[in-house]
Amino acid sequence: MSILAILRRDLNRYRRNPIRTAMLFALPLVMAAIFALVFGGGGADEISIRVLLWDEDNSLLSMLVQGAAGSEESEQRLEIVPVGKEGLAMMDDGAASALVHIPVGFTRDFLAGEVTTVELVKNPSERYLPLVIEEGVGLGAAVLSTASTVFRSELETIGTLMGSRGFPSDAAVGGLGSDINSRLRGLEGFLFPPAITLESVDLAAPAEDEARPITVLSYFLPGLAVMGTLFLAQSATRDILRDREAGLLRHLLTAPVSPGEYLVGKCLSVLLITSVGFAVLILIGVAAGVTWGPPVAVGVLMLATAVACSGTLLLIMSLVGSERQGDALTTIVIIAWSMLGGAFVPLEQMPAFVRPLSASTLVFWSIDAFNTLIHHGGGLGDIVVNLAVLSATGLTFLIAGALVLGLRIRQGTL
Amino acid sequence: MEGSLIQIDRLRKCYDTLVAVDNVTFDVRDGEIFGLLGPNGAGKTTTINMICGVLQPDEGRVLVDDRNIWIEPKAVKQTLGVVPQEIAVYEDLTARDNLNFWGSLYGLRGAELGSRIDETLSRVGLAERARDKVKTFSGGMKRRLNLCMGLLHRPKFLLLDEPTVGIDPQARLNILEVIHEVAATGTTVLYTTHYMDEAEQLCDRIAIMDRGQILAIGTQDELTKRAGEAEVLRLTGSFDDQALRDRLSAVPGTRVLRMDSGSAVLSIERDGPGLLHVLPRVLEGDFDVEDVSIQRPNLQSVFIALTGRELRD
Numbered sequence: 001m002s003i004l005a006i007l008r009r010d011l012n013r014y015r016r017n018p019i020r021t022a023m024l025f026a027l028p029l030v031m032a033a034i035f036a037l038v039f040g041g042g043g044a045d046e047i048s049i050r051v052l053l054w055d056e057d058n059s060l061l062s063m064l065v066q067g068a069a070g071s072e073e074s075e076q077r078l079e080i081v082p083v084g085k086e087g088l089a090m091m092d093d094g095a096a097s098a099l100v101h102i103p104v105g106f107t108r109d110f111l112a113g114e115v116t117t118v119e120l121v122k123n124p125s126e127r128y129l130p131l132v133i134e135e136g137v138g139l140g141a142a143v144l145s146t147a148s149t150v151f152r153s154e155l156e157t158i159g160t161l162m163g164s165r166g167f168p169s170d171a172a173v174g175g176l177g178s179d180i181n182s183r184l185r186g187l188e189g190f191l192f193p194p195a196i197t198l199e200s201v202d203l204a205a206p207a208e209d210e211a212r213p214i215t216v217l218s219y220f221l222p223g224l225a226v227m228g229t230l231f232l233a234q235s236a237t238r239d240i241l242r243d244r245e246a247g248l249l250r251h252l253l254t255a256p257v258s259p260g261e262y263l264v265g266k267c268l269s270v271l272l273i274t275s276v277g278f279a280v281l282i283l284i285g286v287a288a289g290v291t292w293g294p295p296v297a298v299g300v301l302m303l304a305t306a307v308a309c310s311g312t313l314l315l316i317m318s319l320v321g322s323e324r325q326g327d328a329l330t331t332i333v334i335i336a337w338s339m340l341g342g343a344f345v346p347l348e349q350m351p352a353f354v355r356p357l358s359a360s361t362l363v364f365w366s367i368d369a370f371n372t373l374i375h376h377g378g379g380l381g382d383i384v385v386n387l388a389v390l391s392a393t394g395l396t397f398l399i400a401g402a403l404v405l406g407l408r409i410r411q412g413t414l
Numbered sequence: 415m416e417g418s419l420i421q422i423d424r425l426r427k428c429y430d431t432l433v434a435v436d437n438v439t440f441d442v443r444d445g446e447i448f449g450l451l452g453p454n455g456a457g458k459t460t461t462i463n464m465i466c467g468v469l470q471p472d473e474g475r476v477l478v479d480d481r482n483i484w485i486e487p488k489a490v491k492q493t494l495g496v497v498p499q500e501i502a503v504y505e506d507l508t509a510r511d512n513l514n515f516w517g518s519l520y521g522l523r524g525a526e527l528g529s530r531i532d533e534t535l536s537r538v539g540l541a542e543r544a545r546d547k548v549k550t551f552s553g554g555m556k557r558r559l560n561l562c563m564g565l566l567h568r569p570k571f572l573l574l575d576e577p578t579v580g581i582d583p584q585a586r587l588n589i590l591e592v593i594h595e596v597a598a599t600g601t602t603v604l605y606t607t608h609y610m611d612e613a614e615q616l617c618d619r620i621a622i623m624d625r626g627q628i629l630a631i632g633t634q635d636e637l638t639k640r641a642g643e644a645e646v647l648r649l650t651g652s653f654d655d656q657a658l659r660d661r662l663s664a665v666p667g668t669r670v671l672r673m674d675s676g677s678a679v680l681s682i683e684r685d686g687p688g689l690l691h692v693l694p695r696v697l698e699g700d701f702d703v704e705d706v707s708i709q710r711p712n713l714q715s716v717f718i719a720l721t722g723r724e725l726r727d
Binding site for chain 2: 001002005017246253255256257410
């Protein structure tokens with residue numbers, strides 16, 4: 001009965017302190033919201049790259065670029081904003097991911113076969129999107145350079161025609177068309193058919209499951225939820241040290257409660273609080289459009305993660321001397337594990353030497369399992385190893401932590 | 415020992431090289447208020463912690479109602495009510511929440527628990543604040559709630575470890591009244607304090623404790639007699655240590671308890687020549703006496719007689 005009384009008391013404390021309880025959930029939710037905002041809202045389909053185009057040449061090229069951006073698919077991904085010199089000031093204000101500057105005489109020089117330059121100004125506050133634009137502009141420059149070499153004489157003819165007064169004669173236009181056609185026929189053997197064709201297959205969304213909505217949150221929320229659960233476990237296990245420092249533990253042990261009953265009650269309350277907390281974060285994810293995967297698999301994984309988080313934090317708290325020490329050490333462990341385990345940055349984007357370290361964190365095993373469920377359409381059978389690692393390690397830590405605390409209580413050193 | 419609810423036998427507890435409690439032996443009789451009087455660091459709390467089963471003694475034995483707390487912890491703890499020196503309440507819960515939790519640890523449930531909570535809160539004057547969070551309470555109110563937690567299950571034996579530390583006189587008076595009332599119902603009380611007046615006002619018998627040891631045990635009368643019915647003369651000024659000792663050596667029944675450059679504390683037997691002989695000898699000497707005070711025999715003078723130090727030192 002004492003165990004249940006301790007459990008009830010802990011839950012009552014969360015109930016009586018709604019602000020404190022809400023704050024525990026705030027961190028992962030705020031971070032998820034920030035990630036969602038940075039990457040353009042809730043869905044991957046809504047990610048849009050904003051580019052300022054400062055065209056001093058009023059060229060054919062810029063019209064072509066704007067025309068390409070006007071296609072149905074590009075409209076969702078790319079926003080081309082024509083600007084003047086004020087574009088530089090707009091970049092200083094972070095108004096776009098990059099600015100493309102086409103200087104005066106660009107088309108003339110290009111057609112004349114002279115070396116010319118396109119300027120790209122990148123937004124330093126963004127990490128990935130300017131790189132995407134740089135790659136795109138670089139690719140365009142390579143294509144134009146190749147065309148400049150291959151169609152040199154035709155381009156010179158175009159330049160002459162554009163420079164002449166009035167409309168070109170039918171014979172001149174026809175001759176140019178004939179020359180280009182002849183050039184293309186000569187190239188046909190080199191260009192077609194291509195030796196290699198690119199076929200893109202999305203493994204996360206197999207053909208029969210194309211309707212599965214993949215959102216930005218679905219990439220980040222699992223990691224942030226695991227981190228949030230670690231913070232919940234930190235708060236719940238910290239209470240043991242707070243009880244001790246406030247004299248509450250000593251007082252409690254004057255009642256007919258054994259140290260074992262106290263610890264079992266505390267472990268149960270820590271497990272319950274972390275599980276409920278994790279479940280709330282998962283439900284918030286569902287409300288935000290995240291498809292977590294098969295409910296049973298998600299539920300089991302959630303419990304295994306809660307056990308892992310609770311065990312880890314209890315073991316650390318059992319070894320430290322004071323609440324302040326416990327706070328400092330566990331915060332370092334939570335942040336380090338979250339970073340290494342892939343809560344902030346996907347594992348595949350980490351430096352190669354860091355990746356092997358990830359597997360040493362329980363955060364990795366949880367996030368990896370969630371990725372299997374969310375992005376690869378996996379089920380319970382596909383995450384058995386992850387569940388085993390999380391549960392076995394978590395339970396070992398939980399028991400070890402409880403034993404250390406029990407020993408310290410009996411020795412009077414807690 | 416017959417009629418003793420608590421028997422403490424040669425208790426000893428060390429922390430590394432520090433001997434916190436050394437060979438402490440006493441008994442608390444059924445229905446009495448027993449005081450453990452001593453300065454901070456005397457070993458009172460360590461003794462209490464060993465009695466209530468929080469701290470295991472290195473040597474010695476504690477029997478509560480002839481049962482060893484380390485052999486039958488739950489049965490013994492069920493009969494104890496402990497009010498610790500720290501305010502051990504959950505500040506983020508209400509007073510009623512705290513008592514609900516505490517009562518459930520002792521097996522109280524439902525309507526019985528509810529009526530006990532109402533009764534106990536009324537007794538200490540906190541009934542109107544039952545549903546307020548403890549963090550909104552004053553220090554004195556928290557102390558009274560602390561006391562409630564020790565009384566809720568109507569223990570046979572109540573242990574109070576300096577329950578009035580740091581509170582205002584009114585709250586202190588309330589707590590002392592409640593303890594009187596509880597004792598009047600037959601509850602046996604062990605009360606530790608470093609306030610001499612509390613021990614005098616409250617306790618049937620008193621053990622004076624200092625530096626881990628019991629120096630004397632008895633009723634207040636017994637203790638003052640044991641100290642020799644001496645009056646304590648306190649002199650403030652500047653003295654030549656040896657000169658003053660020489661001057662008083664000829665006066666029978668006079669003892670120098672403590673002396674330093676600024677003060678001297680003398681014990682003067684009431685049966686001897688008395689103050690009328692001592693004072694002139696001091697004043698006739700070449701001493702710069704600024705102030706003289708005389709203290710009738712009380713626990714303070716007993717403590718001084720036993721240790722040479724003031725209780726507050």
